[in-house]
Amino acid sequence: MQTPLCKISPSILNSDWGDFRGSIQMLEQQGCDLIHLDVMDGHFVPNLTLGPDLLKHLSKGTTARFEVHLMVSEPEKWVEPYFTDRTETILIHPEGVPHVHRILERIRELGAKPGIVLNPGTPLNALDWVGDCIEQVLLMTVNPGFGGQKFIRGMLPKIAQTRDWLVRKGIDATCPIEVDGGMNLETVPEALNAGARIFVVGAAIFMADDPSKAYRDFVRLVTK
Ligand code: DX5
Ligand code: ZN
Numbered sequence: 001m002q003t004p005l006c007k008i009s010p011s012i013l014n015s016d017w018g019d020f021r022g023s024i025q026m027l028e029q030q031g032c033d034l035i036h037l038d039v040m041d042g043h044f045v046p047n048l049t050l051g052p053d054l055l056k057h058l059s060k061g062t063t064a065r066f067e068v069h070l071m072v073s074e075p076e077k078w079v080e081p082y083f084t085d086r087t088e089t090i091l092i093h094p095e096g097v098p099h100v101h102r103i104l105e106r107i108r109e110l111g112a113k114p115g116i117v118l119n120p121g122t123p124l125n126a127l128d129w130v131g132d133c134i135e136q137v138l139l140m141t142v143n144p145g146f147g148g149q150k151f152i153r154g155m156l157p158k159i160a161q162t163r164d165w166l167v168r169k170g171i172d173a174t175c176p177i178e179v180d181g182g183m184n185l186e187t188v189p190e191a192l193n194a195g196a197r198i199f200v201v202g203a204a205i206f207m208a209d210d211p212s213k214a215y216r217d218f219v220r221l222v223t224k
Contacts, residue, residue, distance in 0.1 A: 005176050006192070006222035009067055010215060011036040011202035013049065014147040020054070023206065024062045030215050034088065035064045036180070036200045038147075041072040044093065045145035052081035059086040067091060067136075069117065069180070069200075071144050076103050083110045091115035091138050091178075094126045104133040115178070119144060120152050124161055131169045136198070137162055141191070142181025148203035151182030156194045163195030188221055 012035060015023040024035055037055060042048035055066060067089040068082045075092040076099065082090060090107045094100045094116060107114040115136035118126055120143060127137065139159055142149040159177060166172035178198035179191045188199050201218055208214035 005197045007034060007198045008032070008215065008218045008222060009034050009036040009178070009198055009200045010205050011038055011069075011147060011180075011200050012206070013038040014203045015206040015211075020058055021061055023211070024058060024064055026212050027215055028062060028064055030212050031219070032215060033064055035066050036202075037066050037068045037082075038202075039068060039070050039072060039078065039082065040145065041074075041078075044073045044096075045071045047145045052078070055082055055087070056084055059084055067115070069138070071117075073097075076106070079103060079107055079110065083107075083112055087112045089113040089115050089136055091117045091136065093117045093119065093144075094130075095119055095122055100126075101130055101133060104130055108133060108135075117180075118158075120155060120158075124158070124165055127162075127165060131171060134171075135175055136178055137166070137175060138178040138180055138200075139196070140181055141179050141183070141187075144181070148207065149182055151184070151187040153190075155179075156190060159191060159194035159196050183218075185217065185221060188218065192222060 040047045040049040065086050065088040069091045090112045104114040113135040116134050117138040119140050141151050141155045176197040179196040180200035183199050183201045184204040205211050205214045
């Protein structure tokens with residue numbers, strides 16, 4: 001029986017940087033239609049990654065859609081450059097950002113789903129006044145900046161409390177919880193049981209001996 005709304009969102013951060021398009025096409029051949037794009041500015045997190053021109057380039061020759069995870073200090077500057085006809089969701093961090101509500105509304109105006117991302121140490125009250133303009137909550141289960149890190153198990157109660165918050169707000173059906181960081185074949189079921197429905201998986205797919213089989217294993221795990 002398929003668990004409603006469950007989805008694997010592969011992060012290409014740990015894929016072969018010399019062949020992003022090949023990695024995406026491999027995933028598409030396995031039925032994948034959503035790619036997680038980790039954007040880092042070297043200021044919000046100690047790493048610098050995938051620019052907007054790369055997204056435009058990757059959109060050619062693939063049919064995948066993208067969820068853009070903006071790990072940047074000034075997300076208002078980057079929403080439009082990363083909005084393309086393939087951008088499904090734009091996920092912004094509220095930490096240190098003065099106009100979160102306005103940026104989320106701008107994302108929706110553009111035609112993408114607005115998502116908010118909470119770092120492991122960020123309390124849930126960061127959600128309090130944006131419930132009317134979010135369509136996804138991404139809970140970081142590692143400290144952001146790099147793939148291949150260990151799942152922070154202490155985030156499991158945060159997933160459950162977020163689910164309870166969404167239910168109280170009456171938006172749990174339209175605003176799924178996504179988790180990001182340290183997802184593997186052991187941690188995905190734990191996060192699923194706690195209430196997560198979308199799972200970013202990076203290293204556990206692209207560092208596997210057979211990434212296409214690894215992707216299929218994850219899909220089977222959340223849709224059995
Ligand atoms: C980390 C990124 C994650 C990361 C996930 O800052 O936001 O998306 O790439 O990779 P794994 O699954 O390898 O932890
Ligand atoms: Zn991410």
